[in-house]
Amino acid sequence: MSGIFNLEKPAVLIHAEKNVDEKIYLDLLHGIEEEGIPSRKENFEIKDAIELASDASEKSSLGVGLVIDNQWIVLHQEKLEKNQYLFKIRIDSRPEAKRELGKNAARLVKKTPFSIKYLRKES
Numbered sequence: 001m002s003g004i005f006n007l008e009k010p011a012v013l014i015h016a017e018k019n020v021d022e023k024i025y026l027d028l029l030h031g032i033e034e035e036g037i038p039s040r041k042e043n044f045e046i047k048d049a050i051e052l053a054s055d056a057s058e059k060s061s062l063g064v065g066l067v068i069d070n071q072w073i074v075l076h077q078e079k080l081e082k083n084q085y086l087f088k089i090r091i092d093s094r095p096e097a098k099r100e101l102g103k104n105a106a107r108l109v110k111k112t113p114f115s116i117k118y119l120r121k122e123s
Contacts, residue, residue, distance in 0.1 A: 011040040012105050013060035015052050016068040018043045020091065024068055027095045031102025037062070037109050039102075049074045054082040062109045066101075073098065075105055087119060094118060 012032055016025055025041060032039045046052050046069040053076035056065025063078035068091065075087040086108070087101055097118040104114045 008040075008061070009038055010061040011038040012062055012064045012066065012109065013056040014039055014041045014066045014068065015044045015046065015056045016041055017046045017070055020068050020070065023095075024073070024091050024098060027098035028066060028068070028073065028102035028105070031099040031104075032106045033102075034099075035103055035106030035110060037106035039105075046070075050076070050085050050088075051082055053085060054078075054080070064105050064108050066105055073101060075101060075108070077108055089119065 014025065014028065029039060044052065046067060049067045049069045049072045053065050053067040053074040056067060057063055057076040057078040059065070065076050067074045071091060073089050073091055074085050076085050087104060089097055089101060100115050100118045107114055
């Protein structure tokens with residue numbers, strides 16, 4: 001019977017390149033936590049950030065995935081096509097933009113309006 005149920009806590013799934021600075025992840029995490037939504041990080045070798053963000057959203061029981069590679073942070077929702085994304089910012093964006101992106105990942109789960117105060121400046 002042990003293989004029947006998925007006992008993992010529902011969470012926004014974050015796929016991160018193994019060598020990405022932990023500070024980038026923490027900025028996202030703080031935004032997600034501010035909205036009261038759990039997240040889980042898994043390390044990957046990333047070749048295509050948008051495709052992996054799509055995979056993360058499909059594997060997340062909440063339907064929301066983020067990817068952090070060496071250049072980009074991408075937010076995806078499971079209902080989007082694989083080659084689409086909701087937000088994409090550079091990893092060298094201001095910490096406030098990364099935190100806001102994390103908030104928006106959580107808000108996507110909660111179905112509440114996005115915040116774009118800092119993201120607008122990064123696009």
